[in-house]
Every structure is written in C-alpha cells, then in structure tokens.
Amino acid sequence: MGNALCRAARGTCSAYIPGYLNAMPSAPILVFFILAAVAVISALMVVTNVNPVRSALSLVVTFLSVALLYITLSAHFIAAVQIIVYAGAIMVLFLFVIMLLNLGAPAEAEPKNKAQSRAALALSAVFLTALALAPLVTFSTDAKSEAAIKNLGTVSTIGASLYNPALPWLFPFEATSILLLVAVVGAIVLAKRRI
C-alpha cells in the first residue's frame, strides 16, 4: 500500500538502500541521531516512570528535542511555537494540575491487569512490525534542493500562506479561534464548582 501511495504521490519508488550502508555519517545525520535518541529515551521515560511529575519533566525533554528536530527540518517558526506552546504552556498546565490534585507521590502498588498489559504489548508489537516494514517503502529520490526548502519555515513564508485568501488555510485559521474560545469556556464550566 505504501508503494502505491508513494507512486501516486511522486512517481517512481526504487528499492530501499539504507543510507548508513553506503555513506559515512555526515554531521546532519549525527545530529539527527543524537536528537532522535534523546527524544526516544525521554519518551520511554514518560511511560516507565511511576511518578507523574517525573513523567512530565521527561515529556519536556521530548518536546525540546522535537523542537530541535524541527530546526533540522528547516521549520524554524514551528520549532519556536513548539517550545512556547508545548514545552511552555501545555507542560505548565500539566504540572499545575498534577500538583493541584497532589498526585506527585507515586501510586501505591496497584493490582496489575495482566490481560491489558498483554494486549498492549501485542498491539505495540504490531506497530513495531509495521515500522520494521517501513524501510521497504522509500520516497522518490528526487529530493528538493536545499535552496527550495531553505525559506520554507520562516515566519514570512508561514504568514504569507496562512493569510492568503487564495489558499485554503484562512478559514481553518478563523475556525481555530472559535475552537479556542469554546475550549476556554468549556474549561471554566468544567472546573467551576458552581456557576
């Protein structure tokens, strides 16, 4: 299916030859692998930690390394927004609720649901198998030049696309403002004891 998708999108799909077999790791590749390792390890710590506060702090590390990955993808504006919104606002909200509800202490030994854990591991195995098959599909090798993607993530490019009436992003942008208003009102209604 991936092959068909790829062909429909960009023409030919050649057989996959892993880049690490025929090339010395260059500096961008090394940077990518370091950031990816930090992201994956801290993501695993989010899941394995018993203490929710430590999970939240590991999640901050994941968000920051993902922001740096956006920079390597020349998406500078997204990287800045990632740090401000995710690592700033959303994580503060998480920590605030954890400490407000006094959930900082690790939960006492809870009865493990064996069937659930087994189902979770099986489903993860399915996902990881799909991942292992992913390298069999590769994208068209006519990668765009550095010059074409250099200005892709700047504020001016993003803004010019976002507010251009000829492009389909203006209406979703306006709808987003209504979504945020609804979220604000909904959060207040939910959290208030008596209105």
Place this chain on the structure above:
Amino acid sequence: MVPTSYYMILSGILFTIGVLGVLVKRNPIVIFMCIELMLNAANIAFVALGRHFAQVNGQMYVIFALAVAAAEVSVGLGIIVSIFRTRESINVDEMNLMKF
C-alpha cells in the same frame, strides 16, 4: 540532508511509545501526556513530508494540530479536575459511570 525516511521511522517509534503508554498507564494525566506524544509524532511526520515535497502545507497542518492540542489539554484537564472533586481519585479503572 537527512533522508525523510529517518524522520518517518522516528515518528513511528514515538507514536508506538505513545500508544503503549495510553494502553498501559492508569493515571489519566499520564495518558494525556502520551496522547501529546502521539500528536508530536504526527507533527514530525507532517513537517518531514512538507520538507520532502518542498511545500508549506505540512507546517500549516502542524499549526492547526498545535491549536487543537492546546484546546484538548485545557478541556481534558478540566474534566480530570472535576472528576477528582467528585470521586477523590482519578484511577481510570474506577471511572465506569458511562460504561455500557
């Protein structure tokens, strides 16, 4: 330039970790964190594919995903706070009021 497939594989690994967390954890706040992890994985895929095709569309989707994630977190944490008020516990296994 780092190949796009590397970013896609990283995105898949992060998504798998998020799925595992949602299925295994019992604390709804940690489950929310794992959902954020999955959203981030999807965002990496969007940005990587946007770069691959030299189009700005991928980053547009990321902006909207960010806005939706912020709204989702605020409402979700509000729900968790109000559940904690009424039940004094937020174990997801005990929330079965709307279970069929």
